Amino acid sequence: MAEKKEKNISIMSYIGLAILLVCYLGAIWNVLKVKNEEIDKTTIRLCHWQLEAGYRDAMDEMIKLYEKTHPKVKIIQIPITERAYGQWVTTQLLGRTAPDLIEIGGFDTKLYLGRYFVPLTDELRKPNPYNKDNPLLRNVPWMDTFVDSLQGSYMPDLLDYYMVGMNQGSVRIFYNKDIFRRILKTDKEPKTLSEFLNYCKKIQNYVAQKNAEAEKYNQKVMRNLKWWQKLPFAPLKLKEKAPLVPIASNRYNINTYKGRYLAMFTADKYLELDVNFDGSLKDGRELLLAFLNGDLTFDDPKMEAGIETVRDMAKYFAPGFMSIERMDSGFAFVQGRAAFITSGSWDAKSFIGQASSQPFGDIILAVNGKKVSSSDEIMKTMNEAVAAKKDISLLLNREGSKIKVNIKPLEGKKHFRETFGFELADIKDTKLGKVPVITELESVSPAEDAGLMPRKRFEVGIFDFPVPGPNDKYAKYIAGPVAEVSRTGCAYGITKFSKHKETAIDFLQFCTTPENNQKFNEIVEWIPAVKYAKTIEMLKPFEPNFKGYFGSLNFSFGGKTRSAMIESQVYWPYISGEIDYKEYLKKLKSSLPQDMAYDFDAILVSASDALPDKQLQRSIYLAKYIFSKDNAGLEESRRKLKASWDVIIDYSFVQPATKAMFAPFFANPDKTEFSKSFFENFKRIKTRRD
Known part of the structure; x- marks a missing residue:
């Protein structure tokens, strides 16, 4: 017996060794195959x-x-x-x-x-x-x-x-058409900002009402618990709160709203402050000049209009949106947990595809053996069965399979939803035509007990950012439409x-x-970058609009400057509702003049520090020009040599041009509270640096 056992163990060892050898040889073959491919x-x-x-x-x-x-x-x-x-x-x-x-x-x-x-x-x-x-x-x-x-x-x-x-791409607002029909009772896209905010308010109120009903029910359950239901781990049937929010947002696209609406309100002023007519306030000097001469103040009504508009929208964002990633907010939208989301043409295929692949929902084919074809007919038949105190059996089409379920109604309820715990709608399907589908399901209800499946699939709509209408709060400050500069x-x-x-x-x-x-x-369903390449029909709403204003003001130098960092630190508590606009401005007024002094000094220092590198770059192109061996190299080095001289001239003139530009304000530094604070700090920074 022992010898037979040892023999079996020996055979198994050889089999294991053989398997290991085959795997090893296979791995070697794959490596050699890859190596040969790399050689060939x-x-x-x-x-x-x-x-x-x-x-x-x-x-x-x-x-x-x-x-x-x-x-x-x-x-x-x-x-x-x-x-x-x-x-x-x-x-x-x-x-x-x-x-x-x-x-x-x-x-x-x-x-x-x-x-x-x-x-x-x-x-x-x-x-x-x-x-x-x-x-x-x-x-x-x-x-x-x-x-x-x-x-x-x-x-x-x-x-x-x-x-x-x-x-190329552009940004638009996606919306859930089923939520529009079910909650807003409309198919109409919002055309004005007030319409959009009104839609958000209605959705928020709807969710608040549902959650209040759920809370009321849960409190009643908790007050009437039996002794055994109070035991640890005892199962309790409590209603879930609705996870729906008006707008699925995240920490990235809040700046999309900010940039778009500040442009709508401040683009005309942006052009007024562009004193050198280069179409940009990018390095901050012209912005600072506007603050010093009073052309721009922290109390500017156009800035207030743009920033407060975004704050009005942020009231309808998901709680904690500052910590939400882009992919997470997108997932919430395609799961039907948000009515709107702002994103680009690059997400259109994902959103539309994932939304259309969600469960269609149970289609009711018959009630107690009687074929039905509409929501009204189903509700009438089921209500009649309740009145006659009959049992109710439903024949369902669930994702192509026919199943039968029994549902026991609650007695003494006035409305169909209270009696059965679900809602219906007649929804058009490309294959089945118009069919009655379960669209909403109450937790802790006869419908949930019966295992009914509500509709999760929805149609996605797309519209451009709504502009303030003539009767909107900040309508008088609107500059005009925003041009989209779409780069590849x-x-x-x-x-x-x-x-x-x-x-x-x-x-x-x-x-x-x-x-x-x-x-x-066409495959990725994005907008082509090359001329004469055609855009697919689905992406027509994303085609960039090249007519309108370009540029928007901000309360900082932008980029990675100190003023931009401080403004951002103050902006987040404001946009999340922790502080109001008055407090937001108060914090900016107390900090930004000093921070802009640091940024202004950095402009002067960086221009001076960059000159040796630019001169070295010019010398390299000069050497290439002198020692070029062919016409192509000669032409390229000539072009870059000329461009490098232009760059050196630009950097060389930063300090003298800036000093000339700001000379009147250096002569009268106490003109305003802003200039007084700015020059006090700039003098201190310069003294410490020198």
């Missing part, structure tokens, strides 16, 4: 953070088409989650193991592009070879085949273009570590012909 083929790796529905499929299609015409090339797509993307790319760049093509974003682009990426200016100034059969584009520089001529890809400080985009997105750069830069450029050129860019964006 040029391998390009590409990484991005676009995990939206369809993007990876679209990129796979481009890769498949490219590899079909370039059999010696293999392209590997590496999707990385948005939360980890910046850290992952940084690690890869520092370790010199980065992919050939990297989607630009999630890191300090100004710092990284010059250090780790290849300039693409020379290639972008030449025609795209894949457009040779297109009579409209065959002789057009590659950069000019894009709708924005790749303006966002140019880095002024580096004098070069560094990336190529795949799409999902832009890829090529790393300096790439061993196959020419192939990487060739792949980008292949992807950005009108035909291929249209195909790519």
